Amino acid sequence: MYSYIPPIDDYRFLLGEVLGFDTAMADIGKDVDADLAAAxxxxxxxxxxxxxxxxxxEGDEQGSQLVDGAVRTPHGFAEAWRDFAQAGWASLSADPAYGGQGLPFILQLWFDEMMAATNLSFGLFPGLTRGACEAIMAHADGALKATYLPPMIxxxxxxxxxxxxxxxxxxxxxxxxxxxxxxxGxxxxxxQKIFISSGDHDFGGNIVHLVLARLPDAPAGVKGISLFLVPKFLxxxxxxxxxxxxxxxxALEKKMGIHAQPTCVMNYDEATGWLVGAPNKGLAAMFTMMNAERLMVGVQGLGIAGAAYIQAxxxxxxxxxxxxxxxxxxPVAIIDHADVRRMLLNIRAFVEAGRALGGWTALQLDRAHHHxxxxxxxxxxxxxxxxxxxxKAAFTDFGFESAVQAQQVFGGHGYIREWGMEQFVRDARIAQIYEGTNGVQAMDLVGRKLSLGDGAVVEGFFDLVQADLEAAKGTVIADASLTALALLRSTTTSLRGAGVDAAGAAAVDYLRFFALVSMGWMWSRMAAAAQxxxxxxxxxRAVATFFAxxxxxxxxxLAASxxxxEGSIMALDADAF
Structure with missing residues (x-):
């Protein structure tokens, strides 16, 4: 395998020339500039x-193991966690009130990208811890925060x-x-809970589980769910x-990929826990951590795609x-062949636009918290x-597709373990499934997010995109993106008020359509800055034109689909499948 090369030059370009990082930090009162962020x-x-x-x-080949009821992670993981924590990386973007460094979330997001690129199984440990911290921060009482947040951060x-x-x-x-x-109290x-990533390990220290459960008098359905903090040690x-x-x-789940990550079946036998938030309001608390994780999972797809591109x-x-x-x-190097270039450019066009769009979203999150x-x-x-x-959905879909295309560049060698490409394919696959499958994400976009503010939020986003594209009008990427945006606007209007079947039939195609236009917007901004x-x-400029x-x-x-x-989707009787 080739060495991993962190995309620092790309980060510098985005921070200093595309995303307006210094201005964004000044707006929210953070004393961080692009040079410090890049460092x-x-x-x-x-x-x-x-x-x-x-x-x-080695972690993929060894996998985590269950030995006498305890999880043993692969060789080197516990030591790497110790080094990771001692160097302060666990606290990068966390609240300084509880020992965090309070750095902008865009740095955390791009750090997550690099962790996913180099060791997805390891990156889940800090990512899940951060999500749990966010839920505790937002919903727990002062005593739980004071006890659990500092050592977790x-x-x-x-x-x-x-x-x-x-x-x-x-x-x-x-x-x-x-x-x-x-x-x-x-x-x-x-x-019993299943699919619990990082449910146990051998790093030492406590493991704080946030568990959804029902109180004895809870109403039926999601309105009767509460959230509880349940630590491994009391x-x-x-x-x-x-x-x-x-x-x-x-048990440990036997999985297609992320073998080094202990995905546990957890049994709670009258385990002691404390209520997080109000009784029967656990769903809101759960979504605090779930939404944080969904951004992290999207970046996992991005990270694997970027790493696979380096190898291919x-x-x-x-x-x-x-x-x-x-x-x-x-014979010539296969980079001379048009089809190989097509595959590599497909990956690169996604990775660089996704990195920019993820960064822009992270800046909005900081704005939401600190403006x-x-x-x-x-x-x-x-x-x-x-x-x-x-x-979450587009980045993991494109990420998996990118891993497969990178594997294809290797031909038969891509199917052989020593080159590492088949691990990328196996590891990337889970990101389309966990933290809400991509079909669920698409339905969330069409069924809920398009109606935010009676449609004002999505229209405001489209207006923002259009203004940038109009400013760059006359370039191949801006003109193509303007045409696609107009089609996306009309498609969005047609979906308003759609029934369940119509929304379900359209959702996945619509989300990909939305993502392509958003990435076209980012490519237009990058091309405009790259003069x-x-x-x-x-x-x-060259990759922007390829994307267009x-x-x-x-x-x-996608618009035609x-x-x-939903007619042709729903026409076949269920018994005929």
């Missing part, structure tokens, strides 16, 4: 390249989300885990967390096969809500 990312990239990438393949402790049950996946209304009050939690008489809670790992481009420039197009030279104007915070929060299902003769700027000519035309087919409606 932090450079150090983060070094951590990923030097510590996480070298243990990725420092990396001394980790977190996990325990939501799914064998009979309750997407439909959480069916969950059966029980929570019985003990009369002293504690609750006894009983039930405090002893001296306040040290040494007492083992009544929770255990029943390196191989394509060295692998000799076939003759030149004019037949005069041979001094309440109205601006509300506006930015609504934009993040609109784009979250797009980032020098430097290699980086020349590459940006070869990827954005998918929008026409949506316009066809």
């Amino acid at each position: 932090v990312l450079e150090e983060a990239g070094r951590m990923c390249a030097d510590r996480l990438h070298p243990i990725n393949r 420092s990396g001394e402790w980790t977190g996990a989300m325990a939501l799914t049950e064998s009979g309750a996946g997407t439909d959480l209304a069916l969950l059966k885990t029980k929570a019985v009050p003990c009369g002293d 504690r609750y006894a939690i009983t039930g 405090p002893d008489d001296q306040g040290a967390f040494t007492v083992r809670n009544a929770m255990s790992v029943g 481009a390196g191989y394509a420039k060295e692998r000799l096969q076939g003759r030149s197009a004019d037949g005069t030279r041979g 001094p104007d309440p109205a601006e915070r509300i506006r930015a929060d609504a934009l993040v809500a609109l784009l979250t299902p797009v980032v 020098e003769d430097s290699p980086l700027h020349q590459s940006k 000519n070869r990827m954005l035309p998918q929008a026409d087919g 949506i316009a066809a409606g």
